[in-house]
Amino acid sequence: MNFDYSEKSTGLINRLESFMQEHIYPVEQAYIEQVHARASSPETRWQTPALMEELKQKAKDAGLWNLFLPHEYLPYGAGLSNLEYAPLCELMGRVMWSSEVFNCSAPDTGNMEVLSKYGSPAHKKQWLEPLLAGEIRSAFAMTEPAVASSDATNIETSIVREGDHYVINGRKWYTSGAMNESCKIMVVMGKTDTSAARHQQQSQILVPMNTPGVTVVRAMAAMGHYDEPVGHAEVLFENVKVPAANLLVGEGEGFAIAQGRLGPGRIHHCMRLIGCAQRALDLACQRVESRIAFGQPLSKQQSIRERIAQMHCDIEQARLLTLKAADKMDRYGNKVSRDIIAAIKIVAPKMACNVIDQAIQMHGAAGTSQDTILASIYAYARTIRLADGPDEVHMMQLGRNLIKDANA
Known part of the structure; x- marks a missing residue:
């Protein structure tokens, strides 16, 4: 490349x-x-x-x-x-x-x-155009508290056809964006046919926030942060009735839509995490030059110099892997690029956690306080090791694919 x-x-x-x-x-x-x-x-x-x-x-x-x-x-x-x-x-x-x-x-x-x-054209007119204009916000409801939702086939929320409507029942949590007052629409993933093939049971449907039966139960904290004013919500769906036209594509297409959505979404998080890590390194470099300990700046300590150098190397390696993944996605599509997408999803959050942790250590107590961004970006980095699939899922899938390819 x-x-x-x-x-x-x-x-x-x-x-x-x-x-x-x-x-x-x-x-x-x-x-x-x-x-x-x-x-x-x-x-x-x-x-x-x-x-x-x-x-x-x-x-x-x-x-x-x-x-x-x-x-x-x-x-x-x-x-x-x-x-x-x-x-x-x-x-x-x-x-x-x-x-x-x-x-x-x-x-x-x-x-x-x-x-x-x-x-559909109607969906785009009603929801996409206001989103593109930044006039409203949206939420994505997939994760559920009762099941391991990193495997989307586990979700239990039901989407049942009744005449010209669908009725939705279930409980979601960590529905990002749903707390914000500007959030007007949710993309909800549930099951339309539990008897279908494993990856054809799921569907995705549009649910306006003001639909009767939708209850925002509470805001969910992530590592102690509530991420105001956007927030992550626990949402209860009780006999929520929406027009059948709100279903995206058709019944059984939810898993395919989710995989298409998560490819770019996963790599976007990796890109942002590299930005977080680089900012943490920049702040650390400033801190160690200005902070005096044992009669000299921290930057004079050999251990500090070694840590700074390693932080730089780790960021640069993750950055290059991210760019390689982005390039492969552009050339061959998300499905063909699944292994390198999994690789960067494993690498980038861990790298960011380690780099930000080192920056916090160099700041001392200030690194954990509200006076720097380090605590909040650490919480973000640590949370992303679970969001869009935990490390273990990506490593399991990547390892399986590598073994299969090596023995083909």
Whole structure:
């Protein structure tokens, strides 16, 4: 592969870096403080601060909007390949909340891809266009508390046809995005036919948040963080009735839709995690130069220099593997690229956890406090080792495929 970024990608990198320097980093702490202030009141906890809307308009005006959608989805999005988008997603990952500024945040990105690829004209008009405009947000409901949901065939939520409607019953949790007041639509995965073949039992259906029978039970914390104002919800579906037209593609297509959705989604998380790790390394380098211990800066300690060097090597290795995975996805598609997608999903979160942990150690108590971003990005990195499938699932599948290929 060519390790040089394309001219188009380089231009966008420069523009995005300039935007981050001018508009994001200067207000990073102010935005966090606004979120925390709103979180102290039940009435405002899940409301997005006005500052976000101001930044989104600036991103639109700068032409840095919906960068994640590839060429096949034009006229929606910027028409970038996965390889072209990778460094941009990494830059956004350096500030946890900045992806939303550019309308490139999860779970909306995955849901917009699903609606673009599988949605009907009516779905696109009602839900995709407002999402693309950043006017609403969305949620993806798959994980369930009662079963090991990393294997989607285990899910128990039922989607039953009754005339010209479907009736949904089940309980989901860690439904990302569902707490936010701007969340208007959920993509829900459930089973339409438990007697069908194992991977043809599942379907995906669109459920508006205000549908009778939908109850947001509580906000779920991830490593102690509630991720206001977006949030992760436990959601109860009790005889939730939606039109049959809300079903995506058809009965039994849910697993195929999920696999198509999770390919780009998984690698987007890896890109953002590399951004988080790079930011942690940058902060660590600044900290060890300014912090005095035993009569000299920490940067003079040999052990610190060795750790900094290893952190850099680990980030660079994961970055290159991510780019290779993105390039293969562009060339051959998600299905053919499943092994390298699994590999980077194993590597990137562990790398980020290790690098951020070292940065926390170099900051001392400050690294665990609200005065740096390190604690929150560590929680994110650790959570991603479970989200979109735990490490063990990816290692099991990758190992199985490698053994099979070697003995073919």
